[in-house]
Amino acid sequence: MTEAPASAVLNDGNDHTKKSKKRRREDILKDAVGNGDFGGSKPSKEERREAKRLKKLGEEPGAGPETDEVLQLNGNVGEVEKAAANGDQSESKLSKEARKEARRLKKLAKEQENGHAVAEQLPSNNSVNGIDKASDKATLKAEKARLKAEKKSAKTENTDGGSQPNSTKGTFDSGSGYVEDRVLAALPQSEIDDFLSTNFITISDPTSSTNLRPITQFSHLPTHHTTSPSPFTAFKSPTPIQSAAWPFLLSGRDVIGVAETGSGKTLAFGVPCIRSITSSSRTRGSPARAVIVSPTRELAAQIHTQMETLASPAHLSTVCVYGGVPKDPQRLALKTAHIIVATPGRLNDLINEGSADLSNVNYVVLDEADRMLDKGFEEEIRKIIATTPTKGRQTLMFTATWPPSVRDLASTFMKTPVHISIGADNPTGELRANTKITQLVEVVDPRQKETRLLQLLKQHQGAGAKKNDRILVFCLYKKEAARIESFLSARGMKAAGIHGDMSQDKRTASLSAFKTGTCPLLVATDVAARGLDIPAVKAVINVTFPLTVEDYVHRIGRTGRAGADGLAITLFTEHDKAQSGALINVLRAAGQEIPEELLRFGTTVKKKGHEAYGAFYKGPGVGGKKEGTKIKFD
Numbered sequence: 001m002t003e004a005p006a007s008a009v010l011n012d013g014n015d016h017t018k019k020s021k022k023r024r025r026e027d028i029l030k031d032a033v034g035n036g037d038f039g040g041s042k043p044s045k046e047e048r049r050e051a052k053r054l055k056k057l058g059e060e061p062g063a064g065p066e067t068d069e070v071l072q073l074n075g076n077v078g079e080v081e082k083a084a085a086n087g088d089q090s091e092s093k094l095s096k097e098a099r100k101e102a103r104r105l106k107k108l109a110k111e112q113e114n115g116h117a118v119a120e121q122l123p124s125n126n127s128v129n130g131i132d133k134a135s136d137k138a139t140l141k142a143e144k145a146r147l148k149a150e151k152k153s154a155k156t157e158n159t160d161g162g163s164q165p166n167s168t169k170g171t172f173d174s175g176s177g178y179v180e181d182r183v184l185a186a187l188p189q190s191e192i193d194d195f196l197s198t199n200f201i202t203i204s205d206p207t208s209s210t211n212l213r214p215i216t217q218f219s220h221l222p223t224h225h226t227t228s229p230s231p232f233t234a235f236k237s238p239t240p241i242q243s244a245a246w247p248f249l250l251s252g253r254d255v256i257g258v259a260e261t262g263s264g265k266t267l268a269f270g271v272p273c274i275r276s277i278t279s280s281s282r283t284r285g286s287p288a289r290a291v292i293v294s295p296t297r298e299l300a301a302q303i304h305t306q307m308e309t310l311a312s313p314a315h316l317s318t319v320c321v322y323g324g325v326p327k328d329p330q331r332l333a334l335k336t337a338h339i340i341v342a343t344p345g346r347l348n349d350l351i352n353e354g355s356a357d358l359s360n361v362n363y364v365v366l367d368e369a370d371r372m373l374d375k376g377f378e379e380e381i382r383k384i385i386a387t388t389p390t391k392g393r394q395t396l397m398f399t400a401t402w403p404p405s406v407r408d409l410a411s412t413f414m415k416t417p418v419h420i421s422i423g424a425d426n427p428t429g430e431l432r433a434n435t436k437i438t439q440l441v442e443v444v445d446p447r448q449k450e451t452r453l454l455q456l457l458k459q460h461q462g463a464g465a466k467k468n469d470r471i472l473v474f475c476l477y478k479k480e481a482a483r484i485e486s487f488l489s490a491r492g493m494k495a496a497g498i499h500g501d502m503s504q505d506k507r508t509a510s511l512s513a514f515k516t517g518t519c520p521l522l523v524a525t526d527v528a529a530r531g532l533d534i535p536a537v538k539a540v541i542n543v544t545f546p547l548t549v550e551d552y553v554h555r556i557g558r559t560g561r562a563g564a565d566g567l568a569i570t571l572f573t574e575h576d577k578a579q580s581g582a583l584i585n586v587l588r589a590a591g592q593e594i595p596e597e598l599l600r601f602g603t604t605v606k607k608k609g610h611e612a613y614g615a616f617y618k619g620p621g622v623g624g625k626k627e628g629t630k631i632k633f634d
């Protein structure tokens with residue numbers, strides 16, 4: 001079972017007690033709503049926020065065309081006021097809400113009359129009138145939805161004692177160049193709140209300088225004209241992490257984005273990357289404007305492919321830089337590339353020899369950020385970031401797991417980052433597996449693992465229609481992976497392998513055979529645990545438990561992607577018992593069954609002495625200290 005829904009939260013770090021600020025806000029409020037018709041009482045926090053939002057809306061310079069929207073808005077004011085005029089108890093709440101909304105709409109209508117633009121960027125291939133009609137229609141639709149939502153929210157208030165989700169008010173960040181789309185800006189606040197709470201979106205902004213509405217539709221993106229043909233045609237709407245992260249990223253903010261595996265984080269950081277480059281005015285020096293770092297070669301290649309589809313319509317070029325392949329083509333491509341996707345080791349090599357120059361890079365992404373910040377990579381990351389400018393640089397960290405051990409280190413690279421996390425009852429981004437994955441754990445005798453694996457493969461990939469179903473088998477060690485691959489091949493199963501002892505060519509060939517379905521069984525080490533987006537992996541089988549429960553969450557995340565269901569089966573032995581408590585917590589958080597035999601190993605989560613060593617922590621050494629063993633995948 002999933003956890004109970006949590007309200008969406010936008011932490012407001014403002015000091016609301018300061019007198020001068022308070023006075024200023026009240027002045028703004030007066031400006032925004034006339035002479036403060038709040039029924040004689042002091043405006044609520046909500047009302048003040050809304051007024052502030054409207055005020056900002058009015059201040060935004062622009063040349064928005066005058067449209068029928070004004071009439072429409074006025075019409076809606078009447079409708080709202082009519083609704084507000086009704087008198088029974090359940091409608092008195094509505095009437096307060098409706099009055100508030102009426103004031104908001106009146107103000108908006110007035111601003112439209114005064115010629116203030118609400119939207120900044122419009123698709124270049126549309127005529128202004130076409131856009132106006134479309135947005136008018138959308139506004140009308142939004143208004144209808146708003147009235148419906150008002151009724152619903154009034155109803156809820158009457159049944160739950162008046163509790164409200166915390167609000168995220170839409171607004172503009174005039175300094176950044178990002179302006180909310182007019183349709184998005186016109187959406188009723190209740191709809192935005194609803195979106196945040198139903199998608200379990202938690203936004204924590206230490207500055208509170210921007211209260212940005214989530215981009216709930218691709219059409220609300222200011223960049224879509226730069227990426228035509230649209231990269232979104234296959235998708236209905238942005239995923240929650242995309243919706244929530246885009247406005248902040250488009251505003252130039254640093255962001256930590258924590259969202260479950262397979263939830264579209266690549267586009268979450270990829271789309272604003274294009275916008276960041278196209279809006280930059282720098283023309284001198286190195287062409288590189290963005291760098292995206294990932295822990296494995298295969299993941300770097302995958303991100304690169306996705307970035308290419310975004311970049312080429314905007315006439316930007318990209319390069320993928322990783323080890324195990326010749327440097328020359330990479331050196332050449334670096335001369336013109338605007339976006340560098342890289343694994344850290346090879347990128348540092350190329351920086352050191354002078355082939356890569358990051359001095360103009362102002363968009364830095366650490367994908368699988370917790371992995372990039374653990375001891376295996378920390379030093380490499382420091383070196384890379386040190387060659388980028390401090391001023392004007394946007395730093396992004398995206399991951400599905402965000403252990404406390406890396407959080408302090410992350411903050412040393414970032415400027416007041418906005419923290420966005422997606423997940424039920426998970427405002428601090430604690431460890432969560434994707435809830436679309438069914439997790440089965442079998443406690444077995446270590447000597448029976450291979451026999452049990454064979455049985456499971458026959459059961460889930462047997463003959464007939466199931467024989468081509470993709471199954472990913474994880475081992476802990478390279479030698480173990482090689483042995484299991486041979487074991488399966490010797491029993492007539494078509495298996496490929498991927499691990500660090502193989503040449504890059506062979507790794508690439510195995511992955512490609514698995515992706516295309518030529519070989520439906522892949523035996524891997526944790527080199528394939530993170531980020532890989534392989535279509536329709538039916539099941540993940542863990543033959544040996546990984547070294548950390550974070551790695552477990554990433555491994556099983558290769559199935560159940562982009563909203564699909566998945567299956568993960570884990571063979572757990574007494575050798576893994578130190579991890580039982582942490583695994584139980586992950587199972588519990590995702591509402592999964594916890595086997596009695598697993599509970600017998602204990603529920604205590606052992607506090608690790610060196611959490612920063614992440615997946616490669618092997619226990620304390622002499623004197624409680626252990627040297628970091630640098631194990632790299634590239």
Ligand SMILES: Nc1ncnc2c1ncn2[C@@H]1O[C@H](COP(=O)(O)OP(=O)(O)OP(=O)(O)O)[C@@H](O)[C@H]1O
Pocket residue numbers: 235236237238239242259260261262263264265266267399400530531532533557561562
């Ligand atoms: N808005 C969207 N709607 C539906 N599918 C989407 C959307 N955006 C991206 N996807 C698809 O979702 C899949 C997973 O995306 P992606 O690989 O970016 O996930 P992720 O969150 O980075 O996962 P991981 O944590 O495993 O790295 C991809 O196949 C991608 O094409």
